[in-house]
Amino acid sequence: MEYTIEQLNGHIEGFYWFGKEDVRLTRLPASTFPRLRKDVAFLATNTAGGCIRFKARTSMIGIEIVMHPSRPYEKFSRAGQCGLDVYADGHYVHTFVPPRDGYFISVAETDGARSHDYSIYLPTYASLEIKSLCVDEDITPATKHRVTKPIVFYGSSITQGAYASRPGLAYPSILGRLLDAEIINLGFSGNGKCEPEVASLVSRIDAACLVMDAGGNLTAPEEEGIITVRYPAFLACVREQHPSMPILINNMQHIGAASWNTVFRRLCNRVRDAIKTTYETMLRSGDRNVHYTDGMDAIGPGDLDCTADGTHANDLGFSRYVSIMAPVLRRVLG
Known part of the structure:
Protein backbone atom coordinates (compact mmCIF):
# COMPACT_ATOMS: atom_id res chain seq x y z
CA MET A 1 0.00 0.00 0.00
CA GLU A 2 1.21 3.48 -0.87
CA TYR A 3 0.31 6.60 1.09
CA THR A 4 0.80 10.24 0.14
CA ILE A 5 1.33 13.00 2.69
CA GLU A 6 -2.36 13.91 2.46
CA GLN A 7 -3.33 10.32 3.24
CA LEU A 8 -1.01 10.30 6.25
CA ASN A 9 -2.99 13.04 7.97
CA GLY A 10 -3.86 11.56 11.35
CA HIS A 11 -0.55 9.68 11.47
CA ILE A 12 1.69 12.77 11.63
CA GLU A 13 2.93 13.94 15.05
CA GLY A 14 5.07 16.86 16.16
CA PHE A 15 3.53 19.45 13.83
CA TYR A 16 0.72 21.11 15.79
CA TRP A 17 -0.59 23.05 12.82
CA PHE A 18 -0.33 20.21 10.27
CA GLY A 19 -3.54 19.89 8.27
CA LYS A 20 -5.00 23.09 9.69
CA GLU A 21 -3.51 25.43 7.09
CA ASP A 22 -1.79 22.98 4.74
CA VAL A 23 0.17 19.73 4.81
CA ARG A 24 3.64 21.26 4.88
CA LEU A 25 5.92 19.82 7.55
CA THR A 26 6.61 23.06 9.41
CA ARG A 27 6.93 23.34 13.16
CA LEU A 28 5.27 26.77 13.22
CA PRO A 29 2.41 27.78 10.92
CA ALA A 30 3.69 28.98 7.55
CA SER A 31 1.21 31.86 7.62
CA THR A 32 3.19 33.39 10.51
CA PHE A 33 6.58 33.29 8.78
CA PRO A 34 6.41 36.92 7.58
CA ARG A 35 6.08 38.02 11.22
CA LEU A 36 9.02 35.95 12.45
CA ARG A 37 12.72 36.65 12.11
CA LYS A 38 14.09 35.08 8.94
CA ASP A 39 16.26 32.57 10.83
CA VAL A 40 13.36 31.40 13.01
CA ALA A 41 11.12 30.95 9.97
CA PHE A 42 13.83 28.98 8.17
CA LEU A 43 14.49 26.72 11.16
CA ALA A 44 10.76 26.14 11.59
CA THR A 45 10.92 24.20 8.31
CA ASN A 46 13.39 21.75 9.90
CA THR A 47 11.39 18.70 10.93
CA ALA A 48 12.90 18.13 14.41
CA GLY A 49 10.55 16.12 16.60
CA GLY A 50 8.30 15.21 13.70
CA CYS A 51 7.15 11.62 13.48
CA ILE A 52 5.02 9.39 11.27
CA ARG A 53 3.26 6.95 13.57
CA PHE A 54 1.08 4.00 12.55
CA LYS A 55 0.27 0.35 13.16
CA ALA A 56 0.93 -2.19 10.43
CA ARG A 57 1.86 -5.77 9.70
CA THR A 58 4.51 -5.38 7.06
CA SER A 59 7.79 -6.94 5.99
CA MET A 60 9.11 -3.64 4.73
CA ILE A 61 8.74 0.13 4.98
CA GLY A 62 9.53 2.21 1.93
CA ILE A 63 9.90 5.96 1.84
CA GLU A 64 10.05 8.38 -1.06
CA ILE A 65 11.08 11.92 -0.13
CA VAL A 66 12.66 15.07 -1.44
CA MET A 67 15.32 16.58 0.86
CA HIS A 68 15.60 20.34 0.68
CA PRO A 69 19.05 21.98 0.82
CA SER A 70 20.25 22.15 4.43
CA ARG A 71 22.87 24.18 6.23
CA PRO A 72 26.11 22.24 6.78
CA TYR A 73 27.12 21.48 10.37
CA GLU A 74 30.71 20.40 10.90
CA LYS A 75 30.03 18.19 13.94
CA PHE A 76 26.89 16.51 12.59
CA SER A 77 26.90 13.14 10.89
CA ARG A 78 24.65 12.86 7.85
CA ALA A 79 22.45 10.44 9.80
CA GLY A 80 22.18 12.84 12.73
CA GLN A 81 21.21 15.81 10.65
CA CYS A 82 19.23 14.30 7.78
CA GLY A 83 18.39 10.73 8.80
CA LEU A 84 14.97 9.21 9.39
CA ASP A 85 14.80 6.67 12.23
CA VAL A 86 12.43 3.70 12.19
CA TYR A 87 11.26 2.33 15.56
CA ALA A 88 8.91 -0.61 16.17
CA ASP A 89 7.06 -0.73 19.51
CA GLY A 90 9.57 1.77 20.90
CA HIS A 91 12.64 -0.17 19.77
CA TYR A 92 15.14 0.95 17.14
CA VAL A 93 15.02 -0.81 13.75
CA HIS A 94 16.70 1.21 10.99
CA THR A 95 17.94 4.62 9.86
CA PHE A 96 17.30 5.93 6.37
CA VAL A 97 20.21 8.22 5.42
CA PRO A 98 19.71 10.28 2.25
CA PRO A 99 23.27 10.69 0.87
CA ARG A 100 22.55 14.10 -0.64
CA ASP A 101 19.83 16.71 -1.00
CA GLY A 102 17.09 16.08 -3.52
CA TYR A 103 15.13 12.96 -4.41
CA PHE A 104 15.58 9.86 -2.24
CA ILE A 105 13.82 6.50 -2.21
CA SER A 106 14.68 3.52 -0.03
CA VAL A 107 13.27 0.43 1.66
CA ALA A 108 13.90 -1.00 5.14
CA GLU A 109 13.22 -4.62 6.09
CA THR A 110 10.88 -5.05 9.06
CA ASP A 111 9.21 -7.86 10.98
CA GLY A 112 6.22 -8.97 8.94
CA ALA A 113 5.23 -11.80 11.29
CA ARG A 114 2.89 -9.59 13.32
CA SER A 115 1.62 -6.03 13.68
CA HIS A 116 3.76 -3.36 15.30
CA ASP A 117 3.39 0.28 16.25
CA TYR A 118 5.89 2.01 13.96
CA SER A 119 7.38 5.46 14.48
CA ILE A 120 9.48 7.14 11.80
CA TYR A 121 11.36 10.08 13.30
CA LEU A 122 12.03 12.84 10.79
CA PRO A 123 15.32 14.76 10.44
CA THR A 124 16.37 17.17 13.17
CA TYR A 125 18.20 19.75 11.05
CA ALA A 126 16.73 19.37 7.57
CA SER A 127 13.52 20.00 5.66
CA LEU A 128 11.77 17.55 3.40
CA GLU A 129 8.68 16.66 1.43
CA ILE A 130 7.17 13.21 1.82
CA LYS A 131 6.13 11.89 -1.56
CA SER A 132 5.00 8.47 -0.37
CA LEU A 133 5.17 5.86 2.37
CA CYS A 134 4.86 2.21 1.34
CA VAL A 135 3.99 -0.87 3.42
CA ASP A 136 2.65 -4.36 2.62
CA GLU A 137 -0.87 -3.84 3.99
CA ASP A 138 -3.15 -1.04 5.16
CA ILE A 139 -1.93 1.06 8.06
CA THR A 140 -4.16 1.85 11.03
CA PRO A 141 -3.76 4.34 13.88
CA ALA A 142 -1.00 3.46 16.33
CA THR A 143 -1.86 2.66 19.94
CA LYS A 144 -2.89 5.85 21.71
CA HIS A 145 -0.24 7.53 23.83
CA ARG A 146 -0.53 7.21 27.59
CA VAL A 147 -0.12 11.01 27.86
CA THR A 148 -3.10 12.36 25.97
CA LYS A 149 -1.68 15.77 25.03
CA PRO A 150 1.72 16.62 23.54
Whole structure:
Protein backbone atom coordinates (compact mmCIF):
# COMPACT_ATOMS: atom_id res chain seq x y z
CA MET A 1 0.00 0.00 0.00
CA GLU A 2 1.21 3.48 -0.87
CA TYR A 3 0.31 6.60 1.09
CA THR A 4 0.80 10.24 0.14
CA ILE A 5 1.33 13.00 2.69
CA GLU A 6 -2.36 13.91 2.46
CA GLN A 7 -3.33 10.32 3.24
CA LEU A 8 -1.01 10.30 6.25
CA ASN A 9 -2.99 13.04 7.97
CA GLY A 10 -3.86 11.56 11.35
CA HIS A 11 -0.55 9.68 11.47
CA ILE A 12 1.69 12.77 11.63
CA GLU A 13 2.93 13.94 15.05
CA GLY A 14 5.07 16.86 16.16
CA PHE A 15 3.53 19.45 13.83
CA TYR A 16 0.72 21.11 15.79
CA TRP A 17 -0.59 23.05 12.82
CA PHE A 18 -0.33 20.21 10.27
CA GLY A 19 -3.54 19.89 8.27
CA LYS A 20 -5.00 23.09 9.69
CA GLU A 21 -3.51 25.43 7.09
CA ASP A 22 -1.79 22.98 4.74
CA VAL A 23 0.17 19.73 4.81
CA ARG A 24 3.64 21.26 4.88
CA LEU A 25 5.92 19.82 7.55
CA THR A 26 6.61 23.06 9.41
CA ARG A 27 6.93 23.34 13.16
CA LEU A 28 5.27 26.77 13.22
CA PRO A 29 2.41 27.78 10.92
CA ALA A 30 3.69 28.98 7.55
CA SER A 31 1.21 31.86 7.62
CA THR A 32 3.19 33.39 10.51
CA PHE A 33 6.58 33.29 8.78
CA PRO A 34 6.41 36.92 7.58
CA ARG A 35 6.08 38.02 11.22
CA LEU A 36 9.02 35.95 12.45
CA ARG A 37 12.72 36.65 12.11
CA LYS A 38 14.09 35.08 8.94
CA ASP A 39 16.26 32.57 10.83
CA VAL A 40 13.36 31.40 13.01
CA ALA A 41 11.12 30.95 9.97
CA PHE A 42 13.83 28.98 8.17
CA LEU A 43 14.49 26.72 11.16
CA ALA A 44 10.76 26.14 11.59
CA THR A 45 10.92 24.20 8.31
CA ASN A 46 13.39 21.75 9.90
CA THR A 47 11.39 18.70 10.93
CA ALA A 48 12.90 18.13 14.41
CA GLY A 49 10.55 16.12 16.60
CA GLY A 50 8.30 15.21 13.70
CA CYS A 51 7.15 11.62 13.48
CA ILE A 52 5.02 9.39 11.27
CA ARG A 53 3.26 6.95 13.57
CA PHE A 54 1.08 4.00 12.55
CA LYS A 55 0.27 0.35 13.16
CA ALA A 56 0.93 -2.19 10.43
CA ARG A 57 1.86 -5.77 9.70
CA THR A 58 4.51 -5.38 7.06
CA SER A 59 7.79 -6.94 5.99
CA MET A 60 9.11 -3.64 4.73
CA ILE A 61 8.74 0.13 4.98
CA GLY A 62 9.53 2.21 1.93
CA ILE A 63 9.90 5.96 1.84
CA GLU A 64 10.05 8.38 -1.06
CA ILE A 65 11.08 11.92 -0.13
CA VAL A 66 12.66 15.07 -1.44
CA MET A 67 15.32 16.58 0.86
CA HIS A 68 15.60 20.34 0.68
CA PRO A 69 19.05 21.98 0.82
CA SER A 70 20.25 22.15 4.43
CA ARG A 71 22.87 24.18 6.23
CA PRO A 72 26.11 22.24 6.78
CA TYR A 73 27.12 21.48 10.37
CA GLU A 74 30.71 20.40 10.90
CA LYS A 75 30.03 18.19 13.94
CA PHE A 76 26.89 16.51 12.59
CA SER A 77 26.90 13.14 10.89
CA ARG A 78 24.65 12.86 7.85
CA ALA A 79 22.45 10.44 9.80
CA GLY A 80 22.18 12.84 12.73
CA GLN A 81 21.21 15.81 10.65
CA CYS A 82 19.23 14.30 7.78
CA GLY A 83 18.39 10.73 8.80
CA LEU A 84 14.97 9.21 9.39
CA ASP A 85 14.80 6.67 12.23
CA VAL A 86 12.43 3.70 12.19
CA TYR A 87 11.26 2.33 15.56
CA ALA A 88 8.91 -0.61 16.17
CA ASP A 89 7.06 -0.73 19.51
CA GLY A 90 9.57 1.77 20.90
CA HIS A 91 12.64 -0.17 19.77
CA TYR A 92 15.14 0.95 17.14
CA VAL A 93 15.02 -0.81 13.75
CA HIS A 94 16.70 1.21 10.99
CA THR A 95 17.94 4.62 9.86
CA PHE A 96 17.30 5.93 6.37
CA VAL A 97 20.21 8.22 5.42
CA PRO A 98 19.71 10.28 2.25
CA PRO A 99 23.27 10.69 0.87
CA ARG A 100 22.55 14.10 -0.64
CA ASP A 101 19.83 16.71 -1.00
CA GLY A 102 17.09 16.08 -3.52
CA TYR A 103 15.13 12.96 -4.41
CA PHE A 104 15.58 9.86 -2.24
CA ILE A 105 13.82 6.50 -2.21
CA SER A 106 14.68 3.52 -0.03
CA VAL A 107 13.27 0.43 1.66
CA ALA A 108 13.90 -1.00 5.14
CA GLU A 109 13.22 -4.62 6.09
CA THR A 110 10.88 -5.05 9.06
CA ASP A 111 9.21 -7.86 10.98
CA GLY A 112 6.22 -8.97 8.94
CA ALA A 113 5.23 -11.80 11.29
CA ARG A 114 2.89 -9.59 13.32
CA SER A 115 1.62 -6.03 13.68
CA HIS A 116 3.76 -3.36 15.30
CA ASP A 117 3.39 0.28 16.25
CA TYR A 118 5.89 2.01 13.96
CA SER A 119 7.38 5.46 14.48
CA ILE A 120 9.48 7.14 11.80
CA TYR A 121 11.36 10.08 13.30
CA LEU A 122 12.03 12.84 10.79
CA PRO A 123 15.32 14.76 10.44
CA THR A 124 16.37 17.17 13.17
CA TYR A 125 18.20 19.75 11.05
CA ALA A 126 16.73 19.37 7.57
CA SER A 127 13.52 20.00 5.66
CA LEU A 128 11.77 17.55 3.40
CA GLU A 129 8.68 16.66 1.43
CA ILE A 130 7.17 13.21 1.82
CA LYS A 131 6.13 11.89 -1.56
CA SER A 132 5.00 8.47 -0.37
CA LEU A 133 5.17 5.86 2.37
CA CYS A 134 4.86 2.21 1.34
CA VAL A 135 3.99 -0.87 3.42
CA ASP A 136 2.65 -4.36 2.62
CA GLU A 137 -0.87 -3.84 3.99
CA ASP A 138 -3.15 -1.04 5.16
CA ILE A 139 -1.93 1.06 8.06
CA THR A 140 -4.16 1.85 11.03
CA PRO A 141 -3.76 4.34 13.88
CA ALA A 142 -1.00 3.46 16.33
CA THR A 143 -1.86 2.66 19.94
CA LYS A 144 -2.89 5.85 21.71
CA HIS A 145 -0.24 7.53 23.83
CA ARG A 146 -0.53 7.21 27.59
CA VAL A 147 -0.12 11.01 27.86
CA THR A 148 -3.10 12.36 25.97
CA LYS A 149 -1.68 15.77 25.03
CA PRO A 150 1.72 16.62 23.54
CA ILE A 151 4.75 17.76 25.52
CA VAL A 152 6.20 20.96 24.05
CA PHE A 153 9.94 21.65 24.22
CA TYR A 154 11.15 25.20 23.58
CA GLY A 155 14.84 26.02 23.36
CA SER A 156 17.86 26.27 21.11
CA SER A 157 20.21 23.97 19.20
CA ILE A 158 20.52 21.29 21.87
CA THR A 159 16.74 21.10 22.16
CA GLN A 160 16.50 20.84 18.37
CA GLY A 161 18.86 17.86 18.48
CA ALA A 162 22.49 18.94 18.06
CA TYR A 163 24.44 16.68 17.94
CA ALA A 164 22.58 13.42 18.33
CA SER A 165 23.92 10.62 16.13
CA ARG A 166 20.42 10.07 14.75
CA PRO A 167 17.05 11.80 15.26
CA GLY A 168 15.56 9.23 17.64
CA LEU A 169 18.34 10.03 20.13
CA ALA A 170 17.65 13.75 20.55
CA TYR A 171 16.59 14.10 24.17
CA PRO A 172 12.98 15.23 23.48
CA SER A 173 12.45 12.15 21.31
CA ILE A 174 13.88 9.83 23.97
CA LEU A 175 11.59 11.41 26.57
CA GLY A 176 8.63 10.97 24.24
CA ARG A 177 9.27 7.22 24.11
CA LEU A 178 9.92 6.92 27.85
CA LEU A 179 6.77 8.84 28.80
CA ASP A 180 4.66 7.51 25.91
CA ALA A 181 3.76 10.98 24.67
CA GLU A 182 3.72 12.96 21.47
CA ILE A 183 6.42 15.62 21.50
CA ILE A 184 6.54 18.98 19.77
CA ASN A 185 10.15 20.09 19.38
CA LEU A 186 10.42 23.88 19.13
CA GLY A 187 14.19 24.08 19.47
CA PHE A 188 15.66 26.71 17.14
CA SER A 189 19.40 26.50 16.68
CA GLY A 190 21.01 29.78 17.71
CA ASN A 191 17.58 31.39 17.76
CA GLY A 192 15.83 30.31 20.95
CA LYS A 193 15.66 33.94 22.01
CA CYS A 194 12.28 33.92 23.81
CA GLU A 195 10.72 36.37 21.38
CA PRO A 196 7.12 37.45 22.05
CA GLU A 197 5.99 36.35 18.58
CA VAL A 198 7.13 32.80 19.34
CA ALA A 199 5.71 32.91 22.88
CA SER A 200 2.31 33.76 21.42
CA LEU A 201 2.46 30.73 19.13
CA VAL A 202 3.60 28.41 21.91
CA SER A 203 0.74 29.63 24.09
CA ARG A 204 -1.75 28.48 21.41
CA ILE A 205 -0.73 24.83 21.79
CA ASP A 206 -2.97 22.67 23.98
CA ALA A 207 -0.16 20.78 25.69
CA ALA A 208 0.31 18.43 28.62
CA CYS A 209 3.46 20.28 29.66
CA LEU A 210 5.96 22.87 28.48
CA VAL A 211 9.66 22.16 28.89
CA MET A 212 11.41 25.54 28.82
CA ASP A 213 15.01 24.86 27.80
CA ALA A 214 15.92 28.31 26.50
CA GLY A 215 18.53 30.85 27.59
CA GLY A 216 21.76 29.79 25.93
CA ASN A 217 21.08 31.93 22.85
CA LEU A 218 20.98 35.12 24.90
CA THR A 219 24.60 35.10 26.09
CA ALA A 220 26.08 37.43 23.45
CA PRO A 221 27.52 40.70 24.85
CA GLU A 222 25.18 42.79 22.69
CA GLU A 223 22.18 40.93 24.16
CA GLU A 224 23.20 41.22 27.81
CA GLY A 225 20.19 41.69 30.06
CA ILE A 226 17.56 40.78 27.43
CA ILE A 227 16.95 37.49 29.22
CA THR A 228 15.64 39.33 32.31
CA VAL A 229 12.79 40.77 30.24
CA ARG A 230 12.02 38.16 27.62
CA TYR A 231 12.24 34.98 29.68
CA PRO A 232 9.62 35.85 32.33
CA ALA A 233 7.45 37.51 29.67
CA PHE A 234 7.51 34.33 27.58
CA LEU A 235 6.35 32.22 30.50
CA ALA A 236 3.77 34.81 31.53
CA CYS A 237 2.30 34.65 28.02
CA VAL A 238 2.04 30.87 28.22
CA ARG A 239 0.70 30.92 31.77
CA GLU A 240 -2.03 33.40 30.84
CA GLN A 241 -3.46 30.90 28.36
CA HIS A 242 -2.73 27.80 30.46
CA PRO A 243 -3.10 28.65 34.17
CA SER A 244 -2.51 25.12 35.46
CA MET A 245 -0.39 23.44 32.78
CA PRO A 246 2.88 22.07 34.21
CA ILE A 247 5.97 24.00 33.16
CA LEU A 248 9.43 22.50 33.59
CA ILE A 249 12.19 25.11 33.56
CA ASN A 250 15.60 23.68 32.70
CA ASN A 251 18.52 26.00 33.43
CA MET A 252 21.62 26.26 31.25
CA GLN A 253 24.22 23.54 31.16
CA HIS A 254 27.93 24.37 31.30
CA ILE A 255 29.43 25.70 28.09
CA GLY A 256 33.11 24.87 27.66
CA ALA A 257 34.22 28.41 26.80
CA ALA A 258 32.96 29.61 30.18
CA SER A 259 35.85 27.73 31.79
CA TRP A 260 38.47 30.16 30.45
CA ASN A 261 36.63 33.15 28.99
CA THR A 262 35.73 35.30 31.99
CA VAL A 263 33.46 37.66 30.03
CA PHE A 264 31.48 34.76 28.61
CA ARG A 265 31.32 33.12 32.04
CA ARG A 266 29.81 36.29 33.49
CA LEU A 267 27.23 36.43 30.69
CA CYS A 268 26.30 32.78 31.20
CA ASN A 269 25.95 33.30 34.93
CA ARG A 270 23.68 36.27 34.33
CA VAL A 271 21.43 34.13 32.14
CA ARG A 272 21.43 31.32 34.69
CA ASP A 273 20.58 33.78 37.49
CA ALA A 274 17.70 35.24 35.46
CA ILE A 275 16.25 31.79 34.79
CA LYS A 276 16.47 30.76 38.44
CA THR A 277 14.98 34.09 39.54
CA THR A 278 12.03 33.62 37.17
CA TYR A 279 11.37 30.19 38.64
CA GLU A 280 11.57 31.47 42.22
CA THR A 281 9.31 34.43 41.41
CA MET A 282 6.69 32.12 39.94
CA LEU A 283 6.82 29.94 43.06
CA ARG A 284 6.45 32.96 45.34
CA SER A 285 3.44 34.10 43.33
CA GLY A 286 1.70 30.84 44.23
CA ASP A 287 2.33 28.91 41.02
CA ARG A 288 2.51 25.27 42.11
CA ASN A 289 2.74 23.91 38.58
CA VAL A 290 6.20 25.22 37.79
CA HIS A 291 9.16 22.85 38.22
CA TYR A 292 12.91 23.15 37.89
CA THR A 293 15.92 21.16 36.73
CA ASP A 294 19.46 22.38 36.30
CA GLY A 295 21.31 21.65 33.09
CA MET A 296 24.55 21.71 35.10
CA ASP A 297 23.42 18.38 36.58
CA ALA A 298 23.40 16.98 33.03
CA ILE A 299 26.54 18.62 31.66
CA GLY A 300 28.69 20.45 34.18
CA PRO A 301 32.27 21.75 34.03
CA GLY A 302 33.73 18.24 34.28
CA ASP A 303 31.39 16.67 31.72
CA LEU A 304 32.59 17.97 28.37
CA ASP A 305 33.02 14.39 27.11
CA CYS A 306 29.22 14.54 27.00
CA THR A 307 29.48 17.09 24.18
CA ALA A 308 30.60 17.04 20.56
CA ASP A 309 32.31 20.42 20.73
CA GLY A 310 32.28 21.72 24.30
CA THR A 311 28.71 22.97 23.92
CA HIS A 312 26.34 20.65 22.07
CA ALA A 313 25.39 17.30 23.54
CA ASN A 314 26.44 14.01 22.01
CA ASP A 315 24.43 10.84 22.66
CA LEU A 316 25.91 10.54 26.15
CA GLY A 317 24.99 14.14 26.87
CA PHE A 318 21.43 13.62 25.72
CA SER A 319 21.12 10.60 28.01
CA ARG A 320 22.18 12.90 30.86
CA TYR A 321 19.43 15.37 29.92
CA VAL A 322 16.91 12.55 30.02
CA SER A 323 18.18 11.41 33.43
CA ILE A 324 17.44 14.78 35.07
CA MET A 325 14.15 15.53 33.30
CA ALA A 326 12.41 12.15 33.18
CA PRO A 327 11.78 11.80 36.95
CA VAL A 328 10.24 15.28 37.14
CA LEU A 329 8.09 14.78 34.06
CA ARG A 330 6.89 11.39 35.25
CA ARG A 331 5.81 12.96 38.53
CA VAL A 332 4.02 15.97 37.06
CA LEU A 333 2.31 14.06 34.25
CA GLY A 334 1.06 11.31 36.55
